[in-house]
Amino acid sequence: MKHNCVMKATLGRLPVYLQYLKGLDTNEYPNVSATIIAKALSLGEVQVRKDLSAVSGAGRPKLGYDTLSLIKTLEEVLGQKAVSEAIIVGAGRLGNALLGYNGFGNYGLKIGAAFDISCTDPYTTANGARIFPLNELENYCKSENVKIGIITVPKEAAQDICDRLIGSGVTAIWNFAPCNLCVPDNIILQNENLALSLAHLKLQMDCK
Amino acid sequence: MKHNCVMKATLGRLPVYLQYLKGLDTNEYPNVSATIIAKALSLGEVQVRKDLSAVSGAGRPKLGYDTLSLIKTLEEVLGQKAVSEAIIVGAGRLGNALLGYNGFGNYGLKIGAAFDISCTDPYTTANGARIFPLNELENYCKSENVKIGIITVPKEAAQDICDRLIGSGVTAIWNFAPCNLCVPDNIILQNENLALSLAHLKLQMDCK
Structure with missing residues (x-):
């Protein structure tokens, strides 16, 4: 389905x-x-109805959707799109946590490898993840046609890694380094600042 | 400042x-x-002007704000609010990554301790974080007046941990387990589904 x-x-x-x-x-x-x-997710009912009908047709009057069928349909839509393997740069605690995070597979996603500046020889971790030296980044991304890069290096190194990823054909960046990255207009950048998320939670609490 | x-x-x-x-x-x-x-953050200029004037007065005509002063002011506003220590339940890879994550301090935030079901005796990690047995959770939260709980346990255990946190006086939950949690209306719940974030990035890329 396109x-x-x-x-x-x-x-x-x-x-x-x-x-x-x-x-x-x-x-x-x-x-x-x-x-x-709609109620459970605090979304508009019209929007939910429209979204679901776009992928699964209309629900049955009074009954709605068969729950298991709807799950299967959504999994198909999300999973059958071409999986471009994602890679991680920075195999520290956070990088390793992501490598071991369960659930990516539910979305047809796969983190194929991690690259780290302190790695001199490729190795495989206990949970089966492959770690490579940073200087193999470009070759790997090009040969495996990697389109998604995850940055978990210190902020001082993040822009350089970002540029190298883009230079190797990556078109979507998921950045965990707490800094602003400059990317060309055709690149998708999603920032994940964990400190900011926690700060936001705290502020909500202070205001309640 | 209140x-x-x-x-x-x-x-x-x-x-x-x-x-x-x-x-x-x-x-x-x-x-x-x-x-x-406003331009850098894709926000409305009027909104930015209003936000900043609420904490720092108006910028100078033509010049705007002195950058360093504005940083200092924002740090004061964010930092001087009472810091309620946050704790983590689940000291696996993700829990440990958060314990070692730099940057929380910038927001007047502190993760004081982690609790894990596999921990039998309290210990201190190489980077100074304290890990306690899970059965000490309630006493710790009550005695330290912990208001923020971070859940990094498997999804099967998440609701139970959530209930225990709330029962111990926690009023804000940051949930990394990929599941829906039920909380009373007076509790703030912020979900952080990393698989969902990556799936969203991938979908953006597929549509570009």
């Missing part, structure tokens, strides 16, 4: 629906309506 | 401004205007 870019916003919400549905007890909820989903 | 809850949205954006400003080269930008900040 999704049209018009559906970009919808596509972005599909993993959210999928996560919610997978958390449901299907004995209790053999069927689920757009109303229930 | 911030009024009317400023909640503003407060939520202050760490974003601070992060951006700290990434600037102050030799190049001794002054910075709301226009520049």
Whole structure:
């Protein structure tokens, strides 16, 4: 299935629906309506209805969607899109945590390898992840056609790594380094500042 | 300074401004205007102007704000609010990555301790973090008046840990387990689903 870019916003919400549905007890909820989903996720009911009908047709009147079928449909839509292997640069604690994080597979995603400046010879970790010397980054990305790069190096090194990734054909960057990165317009940059997330949680709490 | 809850949205954006400003080269930008900040962060100029004037007064006409002074002001506003120590439950790879993550201190935040079911005797890690047995969770939270709990346990255990945290006085939960948690209305819940973030990045890329 080739999704049209018009559906970009919808596509972005599909993993959210999928996560919610997978958390449901299907004995209790053999069927689920757009109303229930919208309420649980604090989304507009019209939006949920529209999103789901775009991938799965309309739900049945009064009953809504068959929960298991809807999960299967969403998994297919999300999983069948071509999986471009992602790689990590920086195999410190955070890089290793991501390498060992369960759940990427649910979204048709795979982190294939990590690169670290302190690595001199390639090795495989206890949980099967491959770690390579940093100077093999460019060759690996080009030969494996890697399109997604995850940056978990210290902020001082982040821009250099970002430039090297882009130079090797990566078009989407997931940046965990707490700094602003400069990327060309055609590159997608998603920042994940964990300190900022915690600060935001704290501020919400202080205001409550 | 006691911030009024009317400023909640503003407060939520202050760490974003601070992060951006700290990434600037102050030799190049001794002054910075709301226009520049708004453009860099894709925010409305009026909003940025309003946010900053709420904490720092108006910028100087033509010049804007003195960059270093504005950084200092934002750090004071964010840092001087009472720091409620945060704790982590689940000292696996992700928990340890968060314990060792630099940058929380910039926001007046501190992760004081971690609790793990596999820990039988308290110990201190190489980087100074304290790990305690899980059965000490309740006593620690109550005696240290912990208000923020970070959940990095497997999803099967997450709801139980969430309930125990809330029962121990925690009012804000930062959940890394990929599952839906049920919390009372007076509890703040922030979900951090890393697989979802990566899936979202991938979807953006596929649509570009």
